[in-house]
Amino acid sequence: MADAPPEQTILLVDQDHDFLEWATKHLTANGLRILRCDNADNAVKVVEKTPVDLVVADIQLQPFDGLELLSRLRQSSPSTLVILTTGFPSTGQVIEATQRGAHDVMRKEALPFELRPVVESALQTADDRRSAEQPAAEMPSLDGRVKIIGVSRALQDVFKIVGRVARSDAPVLVTGESGTGKELVAKAIHEYSPRRQQELIAINCGAIPENLLESELFGHEKGSFTGAIARRAGRFEQADGGTLFLDEIGDMPLSVQVKLLRVLQDGTFSRVGSNETLSADVRIVTATNKTLSSEVAAGRFREDLYYRLNVVEIRLPPLRERAEDIPLLAEFFLQRITRKNGMARIRLSAEAISALQAHRWPGNVRELENTIARACALASSTVLLPADIPLAAAPGSEKGGVKQALGRLLDSVPAGENAIAWFARELAACSLERHDGDLKEAGAELGISASELRRILASTDAAKLAAIGGDE
Numbered sequence: 001m002a003d004a005p006p007e008q009t010i011l012l013v014d015q016d017h018d019f020l021e022w023a024t025k026h027l028t029a030n031g032l033r034i035l036r037c038d039n040a041d042n043a044v045k046v047v048e049k050t051p052v053d054l055v056v057a058d059i060q061l062q063p064f065d066g067l068e069l070l071s072r073l074r075q076s077s078p079s080t081l082v083i084l085t086t087g088f089p090s091t092g093q094v095i096e097a098t099q100r101g102a103h104d105v106m107r108k109e110a111l112p113f114e115l116r117p118v119v120e121s122a123l124q125t126a127d128d129r130r131s132a133e134q135p136a137a138e139m140p141s142l143d144g145r146v147k148i149i150g151v152s153r154a155l156q157d158v159f160k161i162v163g164r165v166a167r168s169d170a171p172v173l174v175t176g177e178s179g180t181g182k183e184l185v186a187k188a189i190h191e192y193s194p195r196r197q198q199e200l201i202a203i204n205c206g207a208i209p210e211n212l213l214e215s216e217l218f219g220h221e222k223g224s225f226t227g228a229i230a231r232r233a234g235r236f237e238q239a240d241g242g243t244l245f246l247d248e249i250g251d252m253p254l255s256v257q258v259k260l261l262r263v264l265q266d267g268t269f270s271r272v273g274s275n276e277t278l279s280a281d282v283r284i285v286t287a288t289n290k291t292l293s294s295e296v297a298a299g300r301f302r303e304d305l306y307y308r309l310n311v312v313e314i315r316l317p318p319l320r321e322r323a324e325d326i327p328l329l330a331e332f333f334l335q336r337i338t339r340k341n342g343m344a345r346i347r348l349s350a351e352a353i354s355a356l357q358a359h360r361w362p363g364n365v366r367e368l369e370n371t372i373a374r375a376c377a378l379a380s381s382t383v384l385l386p387a388d389i390p391l392a393a394a395p396g397s398e399k400g401g402v403k404q405a406l407g408r409l410l411d412s413v414p415a416g417e418n419a420i421a422w423f424a425r426e427l428a429a430c431s432l433e434r435h436d437g438d439l440k441e442a443g444a445e446l447g448i449s450a451s452e453l454r455r456i457l458a459s460t461d462a463a464k465l466a467a468i469g470g471d472e
Contacts, residue, residue, distance in 0.1 A: 008123050009033045009050065013043040013057035013069070014085075023056065023111075027119060040069040047077050053126035054103075054119065059086040059093060067097060074101045081122045085111065088328075091148040094156055095192050098163025105160070107151055146188040148181060149329045152322035158185065158314060165312050166192040171264070173249075173309050174287040176316030179366030182287035183247060185314060189285055190243040198242030201235050206251030213256050215272045224273020236269060240280040249309065250290035250301060257302045264308045284309065319361040319368060326357050329365060333372040346376060348384050355386040428456045 012023050012034060020036045027034060035050070037043050040061040046052065055073060059066035066084045073080055081103040086093065094105045103122050106114060148155070165172055166189050174182045183202065190200040208216050215225075219234030235244055246252070252260070263269050268279050286309050295301035319326065330348055338346055348356075361367055375389050413419045428446065432453070435441040439450035446453065 007031070007033075008053045008126065009035060010119065010123075011035045011037070011043060011046055011052045011055045011057075013037055013040065013055060013061065013066075015039070015058065015061060019058075019108075023115070026112075026115065032123075040064050040066070043069055044072050044076065047073055047080060052077065052080050054081045054083065054122050056083045056085065056115075056119065058108075059084050059089070059097075067093070067100065070097060070100050070102055079126070081126055083118065083122065088151050089156065089159075091146060091159055091188065094159035095163040095166070095188060098160045099166065099192060105156065107153075107156070110153070146184060146191050148184050148188065149332050150322060150325035151328065152317075152325045154317040154322050155325060158316060159188075161312070161314050162188050162192065165189065165314075167194065169283045170311045171284045171286070171309050172312045172314060173292070174285065174314045174316065175292075176287075176289065177318045177362075177364055178289045179364030180316040180318060181365050182289075182316055183245065185316060186243075186245040186247075186285045186287060190245075190283075193243070193283065195242050195283055199239055200243045200245060201239040202245040202247060203235050204247045205256075206248035210253040210255070213253065214259060217256065218259065218269045218271055220272035221274045224271075228273070231271075234269075234271065236263065236280045236282055237278065239282045241282075243283045243285060246284065246286045248288060249286040250288040250292055250295055252301075254300070254302065257305050261302065261305045261308060264305070319364045323357045326361075326368065327353050329368055330356055330372055333369050334376065337373055337376045341376075343376065344382055346379055346382050346384060349386075351386050352384045352389055355389060355391065359391050424456050428453055432457070 008031065010027065010032065012020050013036075014020050014023075015038050017038065020038070024034050024036065035046060035052070037046060040057070041063055043055065043057065043061075047055065055069075057066045057069055061069060066086070070082050070084065073082055082101070083104045083106060084093075084097050084102050085106050085108050087108050089105055089107065097105050104118055106118065148159070150156075162185060172186075172189060174185050176182055186202070187200060190196060203216060205213065211225075215228075215232070215234065217234050217236060219232050219237055220228050222228055222231050246260075259269065263280075263282075264284065267281070268277050270277055292301055292306050292310070296303045296306050319329075327348070330353070334346055334348065338344070356368070356371075363370070371389060371391065375384055378390070379388060410419065413422050428442070431442040431445050432439070435445065439453055443450040443453040448456075
């Protein structure tokens with residue numbers, strides 16, 4: 001690690017003395033003082049008596065945990081940066097730690113690779129933070145009501161963004177492929193926000209016909225259209241004081257986009273069939289699996305609305321980009337499904353886990369859940385093997401499979417051979433064998449004449465040629 005600026009101090013807090021010893025040696029640098037303690041109470045006392053630039057603390061501490069330690073340090077020494085470490089950080093821990101002001105939350109297994117650069121970056125900003133930062137208000141624990149499973153760095157980064165944006169009313173656009181869990185992120189933003197005591201109203205913009213979507217959002221008056229037999233409040237009115245989640249926003253018709261833009265601009269709207277102007281205090285979270293910038297370029301989405309909605313974007317990574325989360329997700333679904341159906345405990349074999357991690361998961365987490373559910377329903381034993389897991393072929397995977405097969409065949413071309421000629425002979429011989437030596441049938445399968453097939457085979461060994469019977 002590059003030498004730290006003079007007079008900087010790190011405090012390491014962990015109950016594991018071996019870890020304290022390793023971290024001290026790992027971080028030692030000129031001009032850097034490293035202090036250590038093994039419980040949270042002593043850590044508070046050290047920071048009260050000694051200026052500390054950075055605290056690196058485990059979440060699992062005594063007599064109180066690392067989250068409580070973070071809150072106390074933010075109150076007593078707001079300029080001190082805090083990095084929390086843990087074995088398997090939960091959704092709630094990462095979001096709550098971020099909201100309480102943690103500089104970072106790190107998995108312990110990643111520390112040998114990531115601790116030094118993260119600490120170095122923190123120390124570079126510690127002096128500025130000491131003079132500028134104010135104490136952060138404490139965020140009450142929500143007991144993990146939103147459960148997003150994953151320990152991958154990509155997902156931890158999502159949790160941190162959620163923790164930062166939840167307190168504000170800034171519109172959030174959640175993007176990602178279908179099945180990645182965009183609605184769960186919207187719920188987390190709401191449940192960790194000051195609006196959590198009010199409702200989260202969700203609506204799928206792509207599932208409601210265009211002529212009904214405006215009424216669904218803004219309400220209608222009695223008799224305003226056929227079937228409007230009574231006045232009805234829309235989702236904006238119902239979500240007043242809370243959060244409105246607009247899923248599949250990319251499918252919203254242009255005619256409704258205009259009215260949504262007005263609400264975002266001045267907070268007012270009118271029910272269908274009414275001239276009365278209403279207002280609602282609503283936080284907007286939207287989600288889409290489309291690339292909205294491309295939709296704007298194609299004229300299917302308003303540019304001004306896009307910039308209103310995309311104040312903060314949270315991109316959810318597809319499951320194939322976080323394979324380390326697949327065993328945890330699969331185990332979670334296994335436990336939930338077997339418990340719900342009163343089934344015996346089922347576990348995954350190591351080979352089954354490897355098969356799951358090797359799959360591309362075009363349907364992402366939703367596909368994984370359905371796959372585990374099918375495997376449980378068809379299970380013949382309490383241990384799932386690869387053969388017990390019904391992995392669906394990805395769209396276009398047939399083409400990919402052909403490419404893989406051709407690649408393996410290309411690797412088999414003998415040194416010095418003309419690959420094209422070799423491929424042609426092998427393909428011709430394979431077809432001939434499939435048709436029991438019948439030149440006409442084999443040629444028809446390959447789209448060539450029997451005589452052309454015979455010419456392709458002419459360079460093969462004499463034994464094969466002698467086996468070719470008949471004439472064209």
